[in-house]
Amino acid sequence: MMYDLKITVQRSLYPWLISLLIFLVPIQAFSQVPAGAISAPTNINQNDCPCIFPDGRVMFKLEAPEADHVQIDLVGKVYDMQKNEEGMWSVTTDPQEAGFHYYSLVMDGYKVADPASESFYGMGRMASGIDIPEEGIDFYSPKDVPHGEIRSRSYFSNTSETWRDINIYTPPGYDENPQISYPVLYIQHGGGEDERGWAVQGKLNMILDNLIAEGKAVPMIVAIPDGHVSKPGVEAQGYNDAAMAVFREELFENVIPLVEEHYRVKAGAEHRALAGLSMGGGQTFYTGLRNPDIFKGGLGIFSTGLFGGIGRAEGSEFDPEEIIPGILTQSQSFNDKLDILYISVGEQDQRIEATKKLIETFRENGLEVEFASFPGGHEWQVWRKSLHDFAQKIFR
Missing domain, CATH: 3.40.50.1820 (Alpha/Beta hydrolase fold, catalytic domain)
Structure with a gap:
């Protein structure tokens, strides 16, 4: 996997950072989509979170037991994630507008791409993205029509x-x-x-x-x-x-x-x-x-x-x-x-x-x-x- 670090990392921090990134893996065995929510269409694994609730709230989850502070930076707002005893971090955001939004994980101050999400070139760098469906809008969805x-x-x-x-x-x-x-x-x-x-x-x-x-x-x-x-x-x-x-x-x-x-x-x-x-x-x-x-x-x-x-x-x-x-x-x-x-x-x-x-x-x-x-x-x-x-x- 590749991770986009926003700032230069001092050589003395390399061992710590590498050990931390080992744990940045999509939640598969532990993560389930909550009742009433759907997996984001931009997810790598469609059985995982980020998960979207009907009112537009988004749940993010991440397994990173060695991290001290994890946040989600989404649409100009930073959300603090909470860690449980198993080292699983999670947070549910405010309702989000329908559409495509770039976001980042913030791991102890370092911005990185979410390994659970596809990455896109936006904000001048590779970044995670979440596409929140809009009810009744399907003009950009794949359909059974001739394709260019x-x-x-x-x-x-x-x-x-x-x-x-x-x-x-x-x-x-x-x-x-x-x-x-x-x-x-x-x-x-x-x-x-x-x-x-x-x-x-x-x-x-x-x-x-x-x-x-x-x-x-x-x-x-x-x-x-x-x-x-x-x-x-x-x-x-x-x-x-x-x-x-x-x-x-x-x-x-x-x-x-x-x-x-x-x-x-x-x-x-x-x-x-x-x-x-x-x-x-x-x-x-x-x-x-x-x-x-x-x-x-x-x-x-x-x-x-x-x-x-x-x-x-x-x-x-x-x-x-x-x-x-x-x-x-x-x-x-x-x-x-x-x-x-x-x-x-x-x-x-x-x-x-x-x-x-x-x-x-x-x-x-x-x-x-x-x-x-x-x-x-x-x-x-x-x-x-x-x-x-x-x-x-x-x-x-």
């Missing part, structure tokens, strides 16, 4: 001068129907994730498979690149112009040419769309609205912190006209070039008020925007719903 594929490949980027990874979703029937070409959605992850985010946590393939089977979405190819791009000699971080210029170069000179050369893509900007969540939403705002003639098929901006002041000087107002000249003063030109401009945010996300305010400004100045909000904070359940909604509106 997530295809992983590597390519050499002339921008970063490194080999990079990308995931490509091809719709059902792609290989069986070589005469058919498809529109392409380019979609970006958030700041703590990479090209695995939409393919794994986002369940993009299941969302598209189900929509296509229901006739609610046009069969499409989806390109999921890594949005973290560096360029030798360029200081490019966050939302500054340099970072956005490097991202644009990677997308326009490496990613799009790769997709259009190796996959059956329909020609023309009307068959090309761009979307992203959080950091990827900011990249979509910058790159998509500065190049609306490239992505006529549509732009999807999910939960970006850009509108709430991220990347701005403290106390300064977000000025869309400064970033996108003409967005307010020549809004009709954007309406003519884009089939859809879609913006969404979680209803409990701290970005929602700033986002709503910007939507009002856009509409007051004649810019056509479709806005949606969904229950939840800054997390994957909101972004899954955003993609589910946006995918039904593009390439029509």
